[in-house]
Amino acid sequence: MANEIAIAKDLFLAYDSREVILQNLSFSICEGDLVFVSGASGSGKSTLIKAFYGAVAPTKGYLRVGGVTMPANAGSAIDRLRRKLGIVFQDYRLIDEWTIERNIALPLYIAGYDQRRIKDQVEKLLKHVRLTHRRDRLPRELSGGEQQRAAVARALSHNPTLLLADEPTGNLDDYSARLVHELFMAVNQLGKTVVIVTHRMPSAINANYRHFYIEGGRLFEVN
Ligand SMILES: Nc1ncnc2c1ncn2[C@@H]1O[C@H](COP(=O)(O)OP(=O)(O)OP(=O)(O)O)[C@@H](O)[C@H]1O
Ligand SMILES: [Mg+2]
Numbered sequence: 001m002a003n004e005i006a007i008a009k010d011l012f013l014a015y016d017s018r019e020v021i022l023q024n025l026s027f028s029i030c031e032g033d034l035v036f037v038s039g040a041s042g043s044g045k046s047t048l049i050k051a052f053y054g055a056v057a058p059t060k061g062y063l064r065v066g067g068v069t070m071p072a073n074a075g076s077a078i079d080r081l082r083r084k085l086g087i088v089f090q091d092y093r094l095i096d097e098w099t100i101e102r103n104i105a106l107p108l109y110i111a112g113y114d115q116r117r118i119k120d121q122v123e124k125l126l127k128h129v130r131l132t133h134r135r136d137r138l139p140r141e142l143s144g145g146e147q148q149r150a151a152v153a154r155a156l157s158h159n160p161t162l163l164l165a166d167e168p169t170g171n172l173d174d175y176s177a178r179l180v181h182e183l184f185m186a187v188n189q190l191g192k193t194v195v196i197v198t199h200r201m202p203s204a205i206n207a208n209y210r211h212f213y214i215e216g217g218r219l220f221e222v223n
Helices: 045-052 075-084 100-111 115-128 144-156 174-189
Strands: 004-016 019-030 034-039 058-065 085-089 162-166 193-197 209-215 218-222
Touching (some): 004 045, 019 209, 019 218, 034 045, 045 193, 100 115, 115 144, 144 174
Parallel strands (some): 085 162, 162 193
Antiparallel strands (some): 004 058, 209 218
8 A cells, every 4th residue: 555645534624613614524645646626715725735734733533644643733743744745825935035046945944954955956946847047036036937836846845745735826827827737747746745726627637636626514536
């Protein structure tokens, strides 16, 4: 059996006791999976992603991500989780005053990599997301699609086990959205596990693809 990267059993998620957002979720995401998560606005897609990175705690049931059982309360568990995850958001969240190169290197500085290794790794990532020619620019000097590719590179820089993306193409035109989706698929083809929340399913999808659909507080696996 392939390595399990995320496991949920009868999982419930809520922000407060008055309203359960997601209930009875059970699924298992294995190494190398590419999972698309869709559902109407307000259905709970971001809530699920937040649970994956520890920002929403289960109110009931079981959730284990990257070997860490939630809630990850202890500092050591949070650190372990952080090392295992790369996260991409709709609004890129790059640091405005930093060059693209420095933004991509940020998780490596935090992880305490030495200068040589940072340089090599960033070089590789810039090439992978096709931004080598933009390395010295500031985020505002890039197009939305380019900024998102930089955010993907940053999310990948510390070689995470699981890449999470919440509406990564929400702010992009169709062309840039396709490039970003292709990038996620290429990353998946290299063996990385990827979970993407999206309103628009890409048309060309590789074989590892799974589709979770959220409706009425429940999660269904379709196709
Ligand atoms: N911090 C919060 N506190 C309380 N309720 C929240 C909070 N964040 C979200 N919610 C509620 O949880 C429900 C699910 O929200 P969520 O952000 O997960 O939806 P979504 O599927 O990501 O929607 P969208 O497609 O618009 O991003 C919504 O009803 C929302 O109002
Ligand atoms: Mg959302």
